Amino acid sequence: MLCSLPTAEASPSVQVRIADLQKSFGAFKALDHVSLAVSPGELVCLLGPSGCGKTTLLRCIAGLERQNRGTIYLGGRDVSNLPPQARDYGIVFQSYALFPNLNVEQNIGYGLTGSARDIVRQRVGDMLELVGLTGSEKKYPGQLSGGQQQRVALARALAPAPSLLLLDEPMSALDAQVREHLCMELRSLQQRLGITTLMVTHNQEEAMLMADRIAVMNQGCIEQYASPQSIYEHPQTPFVANFVGQGNWLSFEGNGSGHAQVGALQLRLAGGVAPRAAGRLFCRPEAICVNPLQGEENLFAAQMREVTFLGNRCRVSFEFDALPGQSLTAEISASQLPSSGTRNIRVALPPSSLQVFA
Numbered sequence: 175m176l177c178s179l180p181t182a183e184a185s186p187s188v189q190v191r192i193a194d195l196q197k198s199f200g201a202f203k204a205l206d207h208v209s210l211a212v213s214p215g216e217l218v219c220l221l222g223p224s225g226c227g228k229t230t231l232l233r234c235i236a237g238l239e240r241q242n243r244g245t246i247y248l249g250g251r252d253v254s255n256l257p258p259q260a261r262d263y264g265i266v267f268q269s270y271a272l273f274p275n276l277n278v279e280q281n282i283g284y285g286l287t288g289s290a291r292d293i294v295r296q297r298v299g300d301m302l303e304l305v306g307l308t309g310s311e312k313k314y315p316g317q318l319s320g321g322q323q324q325r326v327a328l329a330r331a332l333a334p335a336p337s338l339l340l341l342d343e344p345m346s347a348l349d350a351q352v353r354e355h356l357c358m359e360l361r362s363l364q365q366r367l368g369i370t371t372l373m374v375t376h377n378q379e380e381a382m383l384m385a386d387r388i389a390v391m392n393q394g395c396i397e398q399y400a401s402p403q404s405i406y407e408h409p410q411t412p413f414v415a416n417f418v419g420q421g422n423w424l425s426f427e428g429n430g431s432g433h434a435q436v437g438a439l440q441l442r443l444a445g446g447v448a449p450r451a452a453g454r455l456f457c458r459p460e461a462i463c464v465n466p467l468q469g470e471e472n473l474f475a476a477q478m479r480e481v482t483f484l485g486n487r488c489r490v491s492f493e494f495d496a497l498p499g500q501s502l503t504a505e506i507s508a509s510q511l512p513s514s515g516t517r518n519i520r521v522a523l524p525p526s527s528l529q530v531f532a
């Protein structure tokens with residue numbers, strides 16, 4: 175497992191730099207040698223399953239949790255031992271954490287104490303406009319929908335014009351439709367403001383939709399840190415391959431003739447195969463070709479077992495005739511389905527679609 179990643183030096187091209195962070199709760203390691211560099215204006219998602227340490231990392235950056243070891247730089251400043259209020263960030267929590275007894279105006283203006291009253295009023299007005307809630311100044315949180323409360327929480331976090339925005343599962347309390355709409359809104363707002371943003375989520379679609387880069391976390395470590403496309407197309411560990419998107423796995427051995435032997439199937443891999451190599455092959459469902467028109471490599475007879483319609487796509491589970499009992503999944507367009515009645519298909523695993531894991 176990859177527990178520490180190469181990081182950039184603290185420089186103007188790095189807004190957040192985490193160097194070798196470690197955090198334990200008793201004997202339990204919640205963060206294990208975590209390193210991460212975020213460029214100015216980037217939106218980075220911390221993605222991973224429940225309990226992998228995403229929130230702990232965000233809370234350490236915020237100064238709400240104290241790391242055992244390691245360093246945190248924000249804008250080139252070592253803030254590792256500074257209190258939260260000296261770190262220059264805005265934060266939105268899963269529950270929004272609005273003050274129920276304060277109206278929208280007072281909630282948004284809460285972090286602006288010390289400024290003249292008319293400046294606060296102007297800033298609150300600007301923030302309400304920014305999040306599309308002009309006219310709601312006098313409402314109380316209890317009179318707002320979940321999506322509106324989330325916007326108020328965002329406006330409150332942005333009001334003091336912080337250099338960094340931290341978001342802890344900000345959409346998780348919203349239903350799917352509101353959630354997708356707000357994801358797009360939040361991303362467009364973040365890009366307009368150019369504010370460096372770190373967002374915790376366990377929802378891969380949300381991360382894919384919004385992030386410039388995704389840090390995939392597992393058991394307190396960052397396993398891969400890359401663009402959404404790169405994470406999806408070139409997962410570096412089996413965990414990342416399984417956690418992000420769907421996939422098929424086949425155990426193989428080198429057969430001595432430069433091919434991978436999978437049971438009775440002989441497959442050509444793009445990078446060749448050493449004689450005594452062994453491991454697992456990984457293949458995305460949409461990379462599999464069903465009944466290809468042209469002569470694809472690694473083409474074998476198979477039997478269709480089940481077809482699930484997904485709207486514009488179909489998920490087909492099948493078995494190669496030469497690998498009975500091993501079900502694989504392909505995703506194809508409905509027009510590629512064979513004519514009704516036949517279960518006999520030919521399936522190709524193009525060499526470029528097969529990724530090798532030890």
Ligand SMILES: Nc1ncnc2c1ncn2[C@@H]1O[C@H](COP(=O)(O)OP(=O)(O)OP(=O)(O)O)[C@@H](O)[C@H]1O
Pocket residue numbers: 199204222223224225226227228229230231376
């Ligand atoms: N204050 C604490 N005391 C003891 N253990 C804790 C504490 N905070 C977190 N942990 C443990 O550290 C691990 C990481 O927790 P964390 O909240 O960072 O996970 P997460 O990835 O954000 O998960 P989720 O998506 O469920 O919020 C978990 O096993 C959790 O039980």
